[in-house]
Amino acid sequence: MANIPSELLSHQQKVCRLYKRAVRCVEDWFHKTHERRYQIALLRERFDKNKDIKDLKYxxxxxxxxxxxxxxxxxYQPITFAExxxxxxxxxxxYTPDWALDYWHPLEKAMYPKYFARREQMKDEYLKWYFETYPEEKKKIDNH
Known part of the structure; x- marks a missing residue:
């Protein structure tokens, strides 16, 4: 099922995609900027030479x-983008979980006093909401 096309492409889209792949291929082979730009200009000339062909079969x-x-x-070893x-x-x-901030050193937390004050306030509000919503959890904690 890997080769089932998910969309139909027009001839123009196929040509554009071939051009982009060809430009990337030129970039793989030519690392000096002036050589690469010259080769890409020659490639573009080849594509432009055939852009007005009306015969679809040709x-x-x-x-x-x-x-x-x-x-x-x-x-053989194309350049890839890092991401x-x-x-x-x-x-x-x-993903760094929120609880990792609880293990910051007090001197690190002192660099952002407003943030950590608001964070502690939000943690208290969340605990209050949680135990109001789930009172049975409060009982479990009190029993242990």
Whole structure:
């Protein structure tokens, strides 16, 4: 089921996506800015040369040949964006639970006095609400 298309793409969208992939491929091969920009300009010229073709059969043929050429020139170790699925930083952001702030040193808490004063007030309000909503929990704690 991996190859079932979730949407239908127009020919124009396919060409645009091929162009973007080809530009990324050029970026993989050419690391100096002036070389990369020159190669991308040549690539754009090749795409622009065929943009006014009205014969859809020939346009599809050119697209197929372009994809073949792209896959033959694809880099063996493409550059990936750090936050993309294949990137090195994907999924690194971690959730820090609120209780971790309870273990801050008092000198650290003193740097943000308003925040921690409001936080303590909110914790007290939450405990009050919780034990009013669930009085049986208060009894369990008192019995232990």
């Amino acid at each position: 346009a599809k043929y050119l697209l197929k040949e372009g994809e073949k050429e792209y896959f033959s020139k694809i880099h 993309s699925i294949t990137g090195g930083a994907y999924g690194r952001e971690c």
